[in-house]
Amino acid sequence: MTTTPDAFAATRPRLHAIAYRMLGTRADAEDVLQDAWLRWQQADQAALQSAEAWLVTVVTRLSIDRLRAAKAERADYIGCWLPEPLVEVEERTPETMAELASDLSVAFMWALERLTVDERAAFLLRQAFDRDYDEIAAMLGKSEAACRQLVHRATERVRQGQRRFEVPRHTHRELLAKFMHAAQTGQTQAMEALLAADAEFVGDGGGKMPASSKVLQGGHRIANLYGVLPSKVEGGVDYRLAEVNGEPGLLRYFGGQLESAQAFVTDGERIVAIYVVRNPDKLQGIAQQLH
Template sequence: MTDPASPHEERTFAALRPRLFSIAYRMLGIRADAEDVVQDAWLRWHGSEPAALQSAEAWLVTVTTRLAIDRLRTRKAERETYIGWWLPEPLVELDERTPESAAELASEVSVAFMWVLERLSPEERAAFLMRQVFDHDYADIAAMLNKSEASCRQMVHRAQARVQQERPRFDVPKDTHRELLAKFMQAAGNGDRAAMKAMMSDRVQLVADGGGKVNSFLHMLHGAGRVAGVYWSLEHQFPSQVVYRPALINGELGLLRYVAGKIESAQSFVVNEGRIVAVFIMRNPDKLTNVPQLI
């Protein structure tokens, strides 16, 4: 039988838990998987001799990263048979001031960013995140991954090139993003197809994740007319039953959509030069269980 944890062990782990969760979530994209990894890290931490460790944070970050890599390797095989596009489970907050939407989740956790990370191998993803998001040096990363520093540098370089190629970064003021989404939410709620189309780039793309559980697009949609038409058709299919609500989705302002009083999707938007250039719609009901219901 395992001895109970000391108050010092519990305090130390509790202080590091948000960071460990943010690592695991960025690696896995599913809240339950991330929480399982953090719990496994706790069990290993408790089963070790914490007092003998030189750095509790370094030890726990390393264990969490390795556990996440192992789990992602398993999940990768499952995702190859996933029906349609795979998007992360959204982290939804209704209040911008909540701690979860602050420091740990405000940096590089957007749906668009997570979408690109799916193209990386588990070890590339870990090396890239540790270096570019969590600012670890290459010696630390090499120790975490049991690889040479040169190998880690190469992995990070390849991953960085791919991320920059597939996800151009747009620096948009929060107020601009908020105002555009407020107008879009009103237009979508009114089924105003022309107004929605005017707010989108001609090359806008839409990616939807239904996971085979609900009807969804198996191919990426392109073009303002087609994307605006998706919103218009839903409003006309369920007149006066579609409600939009603003929310923080993975640290960025997005929309929750309810149909007949039930959560239907969480939606993330990429904005550039005053227009919507990408829409990510998470419809798989398994990924919406933690989304607040309409009040």
């Protein structure tokens, strides 16, 4: 099938979605797409039966190679590793909706971190991008039976590591607005009432900003963590509602400077998990975007 010069551009959103979900950072995803584009330019495009299939295979394999290297680097990462947040300050645009066609919440990406490289690739290709097992086998260089087993194991591990609830968007946003107001004014008891007793808090400072090296548990403990900030931070603490990886979240500012991007999981009545990215390297893109 003859391809067109725009085939790469037309497929780019899907390619970026695959690379980001595999790698968790925009910089790594963009590097993979750049390498894929160079290979695309060198390929005999007219001889390809499917430009999209070829490009997806190339991006998947490049992402796997890069993720293997990243896994070794993350073994030395200080504290918890969370993905680089994707932030939209306003409501989703049609373009954003297309980008978020499959799950990329911070909670989901956090759960993916417990998978091996091959499990992550097989699981995402099957569950997020609906690829057939014969395609996955060809991309990963494994048998269909092996790929089915990879997806099965990955699905079980993701379920164990992710707390999922089907909550209406407006409910999520309203609960978060209440939490934001309480946090803004240091109302510890009000925050604790909005948090599940067994709520979890995951912070990523990357060794560059203070953050717990382990997952913190307990609504009372988390409420106190937020409650002391207004009186301790010079210049004050401010919050802003935002879309963080496709879900209602918060941006927090210390003295007018972006300090963190925060994602929340709720059961519709209480907040059950909070993911806070403080690592300044992962916030650079957000700050540039807002400016």
